[in-house]
Amino acid sequence: MQISARFSDSTTIFDVTGDIDLANSPEIRKALLREVREKRTPRVVMNLSNVRYIDSSGVASLVEGLKASRDLNLRFILFGLSASAREVLQLSRLLKIFEVYDNEDQALSS
Numbered sequence: 447m448q449i450s451a452r453f454s455d456s457t458t459i460f461d462v463t464g465d466i467d468l469a470n471s472p473e474i475r476k477a478l479l480r481e482v483r484e485k486r487t488p489r490v491v492m493n494l495s496n497v498r499y500i501d502s503s504g505v506a507s508l509v510e511g512l513k514a515s516r517d518l519n520l521r522f523i524l525f526g527l528s529a530s531a532r533e534v535l536q537l538s539r540l541l542k543i544f545e546v547y548d549n550e551d552q553a554l555s556s
Contacts, residue, residue: 479514523545
């Protein structure tokens, strides 16, 4: 898994490539919480278009990022969910909890 960050105005966009699983979800969690809790970035966007698979630890990291964002009145947005990633969030009843868009343009113009 690879994660890189881009910055635009008051937004940080994380581009994630690979699977988000037990082995690398701590890296996602650390990057998310640093942006939200330490930097208090007004809008954090996760580009998941190159993520094929998310396991429960990956979902937990995303939920923790969402909770930290909400606690500080910041926005946490996901976009580009693959069919399998969307299914994991849907089965865990989290798809409606997250702010989800199909592509980057929609996520940034929201």
